[in-house]
Amino acid sequence: MFKQIPLGPIQTxxxxxYNEKKEAIVFDPGAEGQALVQWLxxxxxxxxxxxxxHAHFDHIGAVDEVRDAFHCPVYLHEKEAExxxxxxxxxxxxxxxxxxxxxxxxxxLLGEQKTLTLGDFTFSLYHTPGHSPGSITYYYKEEDVIFSGDVLFQQGIGRTDLIGGNQDVLLQSIHQYLLTLPESTVVASGHGPxxxxxxxxxxxxxxxxY
Structure with a gap:
C-alpha cells in the first residue's frame, strides 16, 4: 500500500x-516536514x-525533519552526494x-547495485539519469509500482535544463529501463497524477x- 502526498509550493x-506491520518507506519528503511527521x-x-x-530542492526540504523524528536513514545516489x-x-x-x-x-550512498532490501521491502534499482545525474527509479514488484521522481510524468518527461540534465540521456534511460517493465506498472511520479x-x-x- 502506498499514499501519495503532494507537498510544498510546487506540489512535489x-x-x-507501508505494510501490514506499519513499517514504512518515505520517498522524497520535499516540504512541510511537520505536517508529514504528524500524518505519519x-x-x-x-x-x-x-x-x-534525486536531490533537487523540492524533493529534499523535509528530509531532516522526518529523519530526526523517526531516526531513519536517508539513501541517495552517490552522484548527488553533495x-x-x-x-x-x-x-x-x-x-x-x-x-x-x-x-x-x-x-x-547508492552506486550500481541492482537491489535494495529494507526490512520486508525489496526494490529493484534503476539508475535513470537525464533529469539529474543521480536519478534513481525504485521498482517495487510486489505492488507493480515505480517511484521514479522526475524521470517520467503523465504525458511528459522531466526537465533537462538544470545541472547535469540531458534530454537524450533521459529518453535513453526511460526506454532502456522503464519501458521494459510490465505495461500495468504504476508510475508514481514526482509531480502530477x-x-x-x-x-x-x-x-x-x-x-x-524518440
Whole structure:
C-alpha cells in the first residue's frame, strides 16, 4: 500500500509505502516536514528509511525533519552526494525570494547495485539519469509500482535544463529501463497524477518521438 502526498509550493509528490506491520518507506519528503511527521504519527506508521529519487530542492526540504523524528536513514545516489548540502547544486539558489534548501548528508550512498532490501521491502534499482545525474527509479514488484521522481510524468518527461540534465540521456534511460517493465506498472511520479507504463507508451508524445 502506498499514499501519495503532494507537498510544498510546487506540489512535489512524497510517497509513503507501508505494510501490514506499519513499517514504512518515505520517498522524497520535499516540504512541510511537520505536517508529514504528524500524518505519519496519526497513521501510526514507523518509517524505516527515506529513499530519495534525486536531490533537487523540492524533493529534499523535509528530509531532516522526518529523519530526526523517526531516526531513519536517508539513501541517495552517490552522484548527488553533495547536492543535499549545496543550494547551487540542488537548484534552490536559482529561486529569488526563497530560503535556500539544504539537508545533512545522506546516511547511505547508492552506486550500481541492482537491489535494495529494507526490512520486508525489496526494490529493484534503476539508475535513470537525464533529469539529474543521480536519478534513481525504485521498482517495487510486489505492488507493480515505480517511484521514479522526475524521470517520467503523465504525458511528459522531466526537465533537462538544470545541472547535469540531458534530454537524450533521459529518453535513453526511460526506454532502456522503464519501458521494459510490465505495461500495468504504476508510475508514481514526482509531480502530477499517477499513470502507467502502458498509458505512457500509448500517449506520451516525448516517447513517441524518440
Amino acid at each position: 509528490n512524497a510517497y509513503v509505502l 504519527n496519526k497513521e501510526t506508521l514507523k518509517p524505516i528509511a527515506i529513499l530519495l529519487t 547536492w543535499l548540502l549545496d543550494p547551487a547544486l540542488n537548484g534552490s539558489s536559482r529561486l529569488t525570494g526563497r530560503t535556500l534548501t539544504t539537508a545533512r548528508a545522506a546516511d547511505h 499517477l499513470t502507467t507504463i502502458g498509458a505512457e507508451m500509448d500517449h506520451n508524445p516525448f516517447l513517441a518521438a
